[in-house]
Amino acid sequence: MDIIIGKSAGFCYGVKRAVESAENDIKNATEKIYCLGEIVHNKEVVNGLKDKGINFIEDISEADSTTIIRAHGVTKQVYKTAEEKGISLKDYTCPNVIKIHRIAEEYASKDYYILLFGSKKHPENIGTISYCGDKYIVIENEDDVFNAIDVINNWNIKKVLVISQTTFKLEDFIVYSEILQNELSKDTEIIIKNTICKATEIRQLETEEISKIVDVMIIIGGKNSSNTKKLYDIAKENCEKTFCIETKEEILDTNFSIFEKIGIMAGASTPQKSIDEVCELLKQKDMSF
Numbered sequence: 001m002d003i004i005i006g007k008s009a010g011f012c013y014g015v016k017r018a019v020e021s022a023e024n025d026i027k028n029a030t031e032k033i034y035c036l037g038e039i040v041h042n043k044e045v046v047n048g049l050k051d052k053g054i055n056f057i058e059d060i061s062e063a064d065s066t067t068i069i070r071a072h073g074v075t076k077q078v079y080k081t082a083e084e085k086g087i088s089l090k091d092y093t094c095p096n097v098i099k100i101h102r103i104a105e106e107y108a109s110k111d112y113y114i115l116l117f118g119s120k121k122h123p124e125n126i127g128t129i130s131y132c133g134d135k136y137i138v139i140e141n142e143d144d145v146f147n148a149i150d151v152i153n154n155w156n157i158k159k160v161l162v163i164s165q166t167t168f169k170l171e172d173f174i175v176y177s178e179i180l181q182n183e184l185s186k187d188t189e190i191i192i193k194n195t196i197c198k199a200t201e202i203r204q205l206e207t208e209e210i211s212k213i214v215d216v217m218i219i220i221g222g223k224n225s226s227n228t229k230k231l232y233d234i235a236k237e238n239c240e241k242t243f244c245i246e247t248k249e250e251i252l253d254t255n256f257s258i259f260e261k262i263g264i265m266a267g268a269s270t271p272q273k274s275i276d277e278v279c280e281l282l283k284q285k286d287m288s289f
């Protein structure tokens with residue numbers, strides 16, 4: 001059995017920075033430390049930090065001392081509330097997300113209508129939306145693209161900015177941008193900024209490459225991790241037998257010894273430990289058959 005592990009599998013720079021800094025903060029803490037939302041979409045990592053003493057909360061109103069802001073970033077309102085409450089923030093918003101906030105804020109101030117590709121409910125986009133002013137549409141799929149085109153053409157909007165969630169699928173970004181360029185009125189100015197982060201792009205391309213040459217593909221990542229879900233979709237397009245798992249427990253009973261080549265990729269919030277455990281399990285299975 002050949003196991004091919006993606007070089008880009010596991011924690012990205014932004015997540016690594018947030019998790020390591022949070023671990024450091026709790027080690028040196030002299031007061032209660034909160035974290036606003038799950039620091040990453042991964043139960044094992046979150047539970048590990050809970051065990052070390054970090055208190056996870058859903059709303060800044062629940063905090064009364066130092067609060068960690070995760071890599072996804074937060075809304076403008078969170079900073080305001082923290083300031084009003086006198087709460088100090090450990091802000092680990094990924095620089096790539098901060099860049100999107102700045103772009104959105106700049107173009108909103110110049111009266112551009114903002115089209116944001118990505119999930120309507122994802123915390124990163126909820127944060128970004130707060131920088132978009134009141135003229136924006138979040139685009140999740142092709143139907144949303146055509147709805148946005150109707151709105152822009154019918155309302156005679158003349159200035160449009162296109163940005164995206166950092167983990168948006170690159171292929172969809174290209175296709176949707178082309179549709180917008182072809183279908184929006186010719187006198188509408190469209191500024192397209194590819195804000196998908198490089199780490200995501202590289203991971204998606206590598207997933208595509210590996211999934212084309214293996215018999216089975218295993219994607220490891222949190223069930224509510226949007227970047228993991230995208231990796232699964234990409235792999236599934238090329239490799240019919242694609243599994244998406246959070247931990248090795250989910251494949252304990254699967255017989256992988258019948259496959260010659262197995263590909264492994266993991267989302268940006270998957271710790272190395274989870275990847276190592278899956279590889280170890282596969283090696284054991286190979287030897288036991």
Ligand code: SF4
Nearest residue numbers: 012014094096166197
């Ligand atoms: S996926 Fe990209 S934008 Fe998101 S935390 Fe990681 S490096 Fe930052």
